Amino acid sequence: MKHIFQEGNKEAPVLLLLHGTGGTEEDLLGLAEIVSPQSAVLSVRGNVLENGMPRFFRRLAEGIFDEEDLLFRTKELNDFIDTAAEKYQFDRENVVALGYSNGANIAASLLFHYQGSLKGAILHHPMVPRRGVTIPDLSNTPVFIGAGKNDPICAPKETEELATLLQAAGSVVQVKWEQYGHQLTRNEVDAAAAWFQSYF
Template identity: 40%
Template sequence: MKYTIQQGKKKHPVLILLHGTGGDETSLLEVGNLIDSDATKIGIRGNVLENGYPRFFKRLTEGVFDEVDLAEQSKQLHETINELIREHSLLDEEIVLVGYSNGANIAIRLLLDYPDSYQKGILFHPMYPVDIKETKSLEKTAIFASFGKADPIVSMSESYRVSDIFSSRKASMTEVWSVSHQLTYEEIESASQWLVKQK
């Protein structure tokens, strides 16, 4: 998988930056800098193309995930992250998944499937219309999520579903609400303040 890395300071988090549809490995670098300028930032590009736009997994239709591809792509993404952490000697640093839209959606899968590897997530405008059979506790997991009250892509019911996925599994869940699907400075600032409190 294509990636870019900005090395940060020791004792600061490693932000794994996962873009939205049509983005790439550089799309969230500035967002990462606003969240924590001293963190190591690793931006990763999704492997899937939809009408020429990079994504992290396929859709069957708008709002309907290809769950087989989601499983395959999330496993490959997990393996890529592990390789990058080892390659850049970041084993002692704390990983924080930072995803926007499609990137936030695959971050949810990583948080659910690999809770020993990922225990902090910043999810901007996620949705997860997937029947989840896994019920393991996420009591060590802390989530920041932002949603839009008039988001044309993610309905309020889908937003509440994401919140319930984590809170019902005993994760610490922090929510902020904006207006639409667009990522705002206020959301990023709230995420930054949240991350400081997690240290």
């Protein structure tokens, strides 16, 4: 997968950056600087194109995911992280995702499908990636969710549903609510940074 790798402190978690629809692997580098400047960074570009816009998996319509492609792309990303860990010599068990929108959704899908794929996750404006599946044990996998009370894409009910599903799998979930829409706010990023520093 097209990506950027930046070296960091070996003790700190590697930040896996996952952009939103239409983004690239450059987009979230500034966030990584705020959240964990000491961390190595693996920033990946989604392999799917929707009208020329990179994404991490196909969708049939806004908010309706192509489940088969979601599963295929989630495995592809998980395998890519395994390979990158060997290539760049980082600890595969020490990876924390930082995703926005479509990137947060594939990060949530990693949590739903691959035990131990992430040590924690920062999900900005995520949705429920899939329903009706047994989620692996997440008792050692804390999750931060940033959400907007007026987000037309990720409705508050969906945020709450995701938080409940993750908690039922044992995760300690912190939700930071903003009054805005789908955009990422500085307040939310600062809250994610404080959350990260408190855990890692």
